[in-house]
Amino acid sequence: MLTYLSLNRRSILTLNNTVRNINRFKTQKTNDYSKTLNLPNSGKFELSMKKICETEEQIKKIANFDSLYDWQVKNRSDRPRFTLHDGPPYANGDIHIGHMVNKVLKDIYSRFKLLAGYQVNYIPGWDCHGLPIELNAIKSLKKTSSKKSKNQPDISLNKSTPLEIRKFASDYAKSCIQIQMDSFKQMNLMADWSKIYKTIDTNFMCKELDLFYSLYENKLIYRDYMPVYWSVSSQTALAEFELEYNPEHKSNALYVAYELIQYSSDIKKLLKSDQKLFAPIWTTTPWSLPCNKAIAYNPLLKYGLLETTENKAYLIENDLISQVIEKVPFFKDSKRLDVLIDGNLLSGSKYTSPFSESSEILLPLLPSDHVGSKQGTGLVHIAPALGQDDFKIALKNNLPTNCVIDELGRYTDDDQILNKFELNGKLALDQQTANTIKKILKDAILNEHVHVHSYPYDWRTKKPCIIRSSMQWFIDTNRLKEKALEVLKNIKIRPNNVSNSMITTLSSRPYWCISRQRSWGLPIPCLYDSKDKDKKTPILDIKLIEKVKELIKEDGNIDFWWSDRHDKKLLEAIGKDESFTISKSRDIFDIWFDSGSSFNSVLGDTKTADLYCEGVDQFSGWFQASLLLSIGLNNTSPYKSLLVHGFVVDEQNRKMSKSIGNVIEPLQAVKGVPNKLPHAGLDTLRFWIAHEYYKPQIQIGGQILEKFIKRVFEMRSVLRFIVGNLNDWDHLEQNKISYEKLLPIDKFILAKLKNLTDSVYQNYDDMNLSKSINLVENFFLSQISSFYIKSIKDRLYCDGKDSLERRSAQTALYHILIKTLLMIGPVMPHLAEEAFHYSILKKLNPDVNSSLFRSNFEYKCNLEWENKKIEDLFDLVEVMRNKFYEQVQSDNSAIYEIDLECDRNLYDLLEVYNKETGSLNWLNECFGCANINLKLKDSSYDKNVINHDIKSFNVSFALNAKKLDNKHSCARCRKFNCDQNGQLCERCKKVIQIA
Ligand SMILES: [Zn+2]
Structure with missing residues (x-):
């Protein structure tokens, strides 16, 4: 029994079954009515997705994807402009699947705007400076030098010259750009790869220097001596966003008690006559104890006393006493005295430290509201140069703030106490040093234990950081924050649930240290008088900046900064002759300053983009850096909206890592891996991205891809049905039926199409991409496939070729084809172009360059399609239909x-x-x-x-x-309205006569 016209309402129509049935019909010898049917013909538009990558490659060529960006630049100059600014990926290694998510999302939006009638401005970029590239260049060179001759320069962290490092880093970055670009090209993205930006371009660097100087002039950038996060492993200062917090960090923590020598007589009254009083502190950084210069207390807290059998009393914040007894066995048998001491009574107290030049030198207890009562003892050890609060207290109380830990993490030679205890030159974080310190502290140590806590690590070397004071360049974020937060209120951030992250990270930002002490970067171009040993007073003016820019353009790079080649010219620029001895700044810009300044270097005069689109981590990175710099320069945001995506994980929600072996390369996901990943094709990956991007964790794996392939296949089947059933249209105006003559169900589907198109457009435009593509998919499956196509198939196949009934259905299909291609085009450009090129759309637009993305089709639907009455009627039909199905x-x-x-x-x-x-x-x-x-x-x-x-x-x-029971099916159309077997129904008789 043929079933190609029968309706199976309870399952979604599978059109490949239909095809199979049509073929069966054709081969059935007893019946030759098949030739009188209008069977669909979809030509080269194949149903199977088994060779989808090949098909996509062909489509890319046929639709001329490579020249699309350039075409729209030239042909769309009269259109409104949409600027999408590319956050530059880091030019290090090859791309991973997260890059693909990012670039595809951007491509989806570029293509959406193109289809919506805009001219798209999108210039891909690369971030080229910075430590990871410097380290990779060094590593790569070490490998090649060990293989090759011994004459190769030895580039190791401390031995190589900056110029050697820069040469290798530059070559390395450029080679990585090439590798990454080749991968991006294989994704068929809409871009002109001959016009890219790099943070090492001379123009980029010059614009960056302009920005820097402008902020400097406005006193938004300053040089200061401050405690900053310092990576001993990389020997440089780090910004907040270069830190990675390890929640499992283990510190060897100590409770150390210092003897109080001077203190208030009110406290003395509480003690026995020969009782000694101690101030215990708790520290997770014992290596900082040799640098102890004070103990902080909180004048607003209450302190209690613990008495030990040895007739010693210990001062501890009252609420913390039980915690301390629990943690420190030393206090096991101690007695808690029934006293309560006001914190402010500790004012003027002094103590003695084992790390002291002599026991006569006493150190102060100082008030500070940063001392809390959650952990520790309520008394905090202060090492002025080695902590932010310590530093503030030191400044307030005129304690010396010089840093006695050098860049390599060693105690320096210029501190008498360190010298006395022979700690100078020793690595502070070394285990041996820790042993030495403990030996010196001896009995002062009440307890030693391992403390597990969250601790900042260098995000690249994965080694713990310290806090260390040094002269650095800072951006005055405090002056920019308020305006930035105000501006943020008007920025559209999607998805909605992440929009607060930016406010939180921005509000909590203490400062932005923009200087690094490395070689691979843009130098902060200032000079110092050689007599200015601490480099406290930079010589920096517009003439110097202009000269540096001129020399960059002349040389094509800024390598001269690390040689004396142009020193004379630099001196001239600041109006000095050669008798004046200068030293050049050895600081380079933080790479976040580089990339954050891109709006100024890349976006032309407007310096504003419609959209920035990056991963959620960029709230504390590029989004924030760009915003702060733009506020500093223009008092405005560099972007109007932000689209944010999550991170890719495997099917078990695990981060991808080489050690687990779960890494999926982008092109593997597209082309498949035998026994692991299916052959999915680019559009399936894009469809997956459009659906999943907004989740914090975007899962990918074989099973997930299989599901998405199936979903794309279903939509492909529907499109192919439409394309196939329109194949006999050659003259649009003759074939199309005017709206008023359309059959009710065709009017109904157009009303649904209009609602859908409006809603999909709105959701795209509002950056609810996932919702947008879901709506289209649902329309394909629930409206088109399982209802509309089923209903009209009889008309399409069996009614007269030119009959009103058939042309009415085709007219609706024609509109559905155009609108749905516009709707799926941004996400599945290959499928959409395939449907365009293998359908009447290409026939009707025969120009060689015609393609969906170069067409003038509009999302906007005919107003007459809106038809509330017909929608209501079909709501009623559905109720009746369900009643019928029940029976x-x-x-x-x-x-x-x-x-x-x-x-x-x-x-x-x-x-x-x-x-x-x-x-x-x-x-x-x-x-x-x-x-x-x-x-x-x-x-x-x-x-x-x-x-x-x-x-x-x-x-x-x-x-x-x-x-x-008494009716037979028509031999041609299979409708049950014949009295005898093998007969034709009245309709079919008529159609065949006419034919
Ligand atoms: Zn019939």
Whole structure:
């Protein structure tokens, strides 16, 4: 039994079955009516996705993807402009799947805007400076030098010259850009790869220096001596966003008690006459104890006393006493005295330290509100140069703030105490040093234990950082924050749930240290008088900046900064002759300053982009750096909206890592890996990205991709059906039916199409991409595939080729094709172009360059498609249809006839359409039944009656399905309306005669 026209309402139509059935039909020898049917022909548009990558490559060529960006630059100059600014990926190694998520999202938005009629401005960029590249260059060189001759320069961290490092880093970055660009090119993104920006371009660097000087002039940038996060492993200062917090960091923590020598007589009264008083502190950085210069207390807290058997008393914040007793066995047998000491009574107290030049030198207890009562003892050890609060207290109380830890993490030679204890030159974080310190502290140590806590690490070397004071360049974030937070209120951030992250990270930002002490970067171009040993007073003016820019352009790089080649010219620029000895700044810019300044270097005069689109980590990185710099320069945001995506993980939610072996390379995900990943194609990956990007963790794996392939296949099937059934259109105006003549169901689907298109466009535009593509997919499956196509197939295949009924359905399909291609085009450009090129759309637009993305199709739908009345009618039809399905159960609905008894309202309503279209065939096709007998019944109904109240209708009806046992199916169309087997139905007879 042929079933190609039968309706299986309970499952989503699988169109490949239809194809199989058509083929069976064709080969059936007993029946030659097949030639009289209008069977679909989709030509080169194949159903199978087995060779999808090949197909996509062909489509890329046919639709000329490579020249699309350039085409729209040249041909769309009269259009509104959409600027998407590319956050530069780091030019290090090859790309990973996270890059693909990022670039594809950007591509989706570029293509959406292009289809929406805009000219797109998108210049891909690369971030080229910085420590990771410097280290990789060094590593690569070490490998090659060990293989090659011994004459190669030895580039190791401390031995190589800056110029040697810079040469290798520059070459390395450029080679990585090439590798990454080749990978991006294989993603068929819309871009002109011959026009890219790099942070090492001379123009970029010059613009960056302009920005720097402008902020410097406005006193938003200053030089200061301050404690900053310092990576001993990289020998440089780090910014907040270069820190990675390790929640499992283990510190060897100490409780150390210092003896108080001077203190208030009020406290003395609480002690026995010969009792000694101690101030215990708790520290997780024992290496800082040799640098102890004070103990801080909080004057607002209350302190208590613990008495030990040895007749010693220990001062501890009252709320912390029980915690300390629990943690420090030393206090196991101690006695808690019934006293409460006001913190402010500690004012003026002094103590002695084992790390002291002599026991006569006493150190102060100092008040500070940063001392809390959550952990420790309520008394805090202060090492002025080695902590932010320590530093503030030291400044306030005139304690020396010189740093006695050098850049390599060693105690320096210029501190008498360190020298006395022979700590000078020793590595502070070394275990041996720790042992030495403990030996010196001896009995002062009350307890030693391992403390597990969150601790900042260098994000690249994965080694713990310290806090260390040094002369650095800072951006005064405090002056920019308020404006930045205000500006943020008007920035559209999607998805909604992440929009607060930016505010939180920005508000908590203490300062921005923009200087690094490395070789691979843009130098902060200032000079110092050689006599200015601490480099406290930079010589920096506009003439110097202009000269440096001139020399960069002349040389094509700024390597001269590390040689004396142009020193004379630099001296001239600041109006000095050669008798003046200068030293050049050895600081380079933080790479976040480089990339954050890109709006100024890349976006032309407007310096503002419509969209920045990056991973969620950029709230504390590029989004923030760019915003702060733009506020500093222009008092405005560099972006109008932010689109944010999550990170890719495997199917078990695990981070991808080489050690687990779960890394999926982007092109592996596209092309597949035997026994691991299916052959998915670019569009399936793009579809997956459009669906999942907004999740904090974006899962990928074989099973997930299989599911997405299936979903893309279903949409592909629908498109192919539409393309195939429009194949006989050659003259648009002759073939198209005017709206008023369309059949009700065709009007209905156009009304749905309009609603959908409006909503999809709005969601794209509002950057709810996932919702957008979900709406399209649902429309394909629930409206088109499982309802509309099923209903109209009889008309398309069996009615006369030029009949109004068939052309009406085709007209609707034509509109559906264009609008759905516009809707899926941004996400699945290959599929959309495939449908364009293998359909009448290409035939009707025969220009060689014509393509979906170069067309003038519009998202905007004809206003007349909006038809509330018809939508309401079909809501009613659906209710009736469900009633019918309830009655026929799983039987073939085609062998049923319906007696539909209606009240006056419904009868009149259906009669209107009956007259308009000449029959109730349109209703038959919605039900997939053989026939409908419409009856008016004025009397009351039995219990089967449905009272229906839908919007404008208030109707009731009784529906009764009757099986047609005495009817036979038509030999041509298979409808059950013939009296004998092998007969043709009236419609088919007519069609064949006409044919
Ligand atoms: Zn027939």
